[in-house]
Amino acid sequence: MQRLVLAAAAAALIGACASTPSGPSAEVIAEAAGQAAPAAADFVRMAGASDLYEIQSSQILLNGSEDEALRRFATMMIEHHTQTTATVTAAARQAGLTPPPPALDPAKAQMIRDLQTAQGAARDQLYRSQQIMAHREALTLHSSYADQGDTPQLKRAAASAVPIVAQHFNALAAMEGDGAASHTGH
Template identity: 55%
Template sequence: MPKALRIAPALCLALGIAAAPTPAMAQTPPPPPPAAATAKAPDYVKAAGMSDLYEITSSKLALQKSRNADVRRFAQMMIDHHQQTTAATVQAARQDGLRPTPPRLGGAQASIGELSRASGDAFDRLYIGQQIPAHQAALELHQGFAANGDKPALKASAQSAVPIVQQHIQMLQQMPR
């Protein structure tokens, strides 16, 4: 058998293995808010705070870990915007007579842990992959409370958060994954 024919199967095997897809990293998006959060002010404040805290914390990780300029720019915008929405929610809650407590990550801690373990391009894919469902859940939360909420200042705050979250979703849909 000619030497080229003996090498060809080995070469095909090697190329086949090299071209095989690598397993995707698990993706744990933050849990959605409870249904009551779209109608009851204390639940809304807690869910909105957790959502914002996840966005801020995950985006701070992105600033530390990502080398992609677009991801870093997006992450900085997330920090800035979600700090603003947190402040607006707290102010509105106080206007409505509530005493909001500092937000906690709760179930979103698993998502942050997953991001903490990722690096390089895998981090960027995971970060963007988590951001999409997190923002979709946040959009549903804010839209729901704006329509059904039981406190007027918080309803107005939720309504003002909707276009911000919609902008984030549009940007995320354009980012490579």
């Protein structure tokens, strides 16, 4: 029953996002084409760290921002990244892996600390810039694994995350104006 609920939720979430990413996210996906994918266990760990960062950083933003558009975005991040974590975790289990609970890597833990100490408009701007970088990384991770990964169940989970993360990246680019997100990061 839980698998059916997760599958239905994932299908609804994926249906809400564009099936073929366009805009600034398409550039990131093109850059990721042909990149080597991490091993299955590393992909699960990295995807979990990415989602956990998105959730925790968005919770921090919601506790202090007065920017309604950013608050809506943060709420969407919590909802969508909770779902992508569930999708990747379920796929890992179907592949016979025992996924560890998501944990922040040192860089993302520092990003969280930085957000916790920032205040007001400075926190809002820091959140936006961190989100652009984090979504660029997540889009590259999921795109490369969907393309080059070695575990079919995880490849499907990565492919289902690509349009979701692309939607987020494009929304960030729109917030920054004129595709600024496509030039931030690498």
